[in-house]
Amino acid sequence: MIRYWPSDLPQRVLADSFSEGLADGRLRTAMETGHAKSRRRFSSTPKPVAAGFKVSLDEKARLERFWLEEIAGGSLPFLIPDQTGDGVALLAAGGLQLLDDQGRPLINTAWWLVLAGDSPPAFTTRNRGISYTATFPLMVLP
Numbered sequence: 001m002i003r004y005w006p007s008d009l010p011q012r013v014l015a016d017s018f019s020e021g022l023a024d025g026r027l028r029t030a031m032e033t034g035h036a037k038s039r040r041r042f043s044s045t046p047k048p049v050a051a052g053f054k055v056s057l058d059e060k061a062r063l064e065r066f067w068l069e070e071i072a073g074g075s076l077p078f079l080i081p082d083q084t085g086d087g088v089a090l091l092a093a094g095g096l097q098l099l100d101d102q103g104r105p106l107i108n109t110a111w112w113l114v115l116a117g118d119s120p121p122a123f124t125t126r127n128r129g130i131s132y133t134a135t136f137p138l139m140v141l142p
Helices: 057-070
Strands: 026-029 037-040 047-056 078-081 111-116 122-125 131-140
Touching (some): 047 057
Antiparallel strands (some): 122 131
């Protein structure tokens, strides 16, 4: 069973700690002379994402429990809201917001299936232990 990012943790990353890279499935081979040779090794590779969340002391404990118990120390995949597409209003070709039959905006719902990156969450204190920034790398699976 695939776990979901806990609803009692922040659902959006901090803007200043977010970065998203492109998936890199290349294989580079050094040549005896000249430039290295590059070719495609994999057609489907994970996309690296750096994420940081502002968490309270209670949320820090919840994130630690999620990491240790629910995703087995970061070894199991989990679903987290897509940080670039979830919650975005859908627009028509002319840029007008699409509405349902009751006049409410249509909002995109999107998820990322991710694995933890190379390091576990690191916590930096923000207000002398009242709140923290939890940062860790993620790999968005294709």
